[in-house]
Amino acid sequence: xxxxxxxxxxxxxxxxxxxxxxxxxxxxxxxxxxxxxxxxxxxxxxxxxxxxxxxxxxxxxxxxxxxxxxxxxxxxxxxxxxxxxxxxxxxxxxxxxxxxxxxxxxxxxxxx
Numbered sequence: 001x002x003x004x005x006x007x008x009x010x011x012x013x014x015x016x017x018x019x020x021x022x023x024x025x026x027x028x029x030x031x032x033x034x035x036x037x038x039x040x041x042x043x044x045x046x047x048x049x050x051x052x053x054x055x056x057x058x059x060x061x062x063x064x065x066x067x068x069x070x071x072x073x074x075x076x077x078x079x080x081x082x083x084x085x086x087x088x089x090x091x092x093x094x095x096x097x098x099x100x101x102x103x104x105x106x107x108x109x110x111x112x
Contacts, residue, residue: 015031019036057107067095
């Protein structure tokens, strides 16, 4: 399913048409130049923003599932698995820092 958001205002002040296909932005065009015959919603210059995200992340535990599997699948199981992995030396400071950096890079790439 496609549709066009006509005359949307971006944060930099430009006014554009935003083409949407299958729930994803498929194009951004100068206003009134979007090709095709998709249904149109005229935004009349209303501001459009990226999705608001809650960037709260526990970087110390980021990307740890492969190293510390939580077999119970609940919060208590995560605590127990983490404690056991730490006691066995599977969790290191350097590993934590590397995972945190990787998680931050993933967050940035995805706009968070």
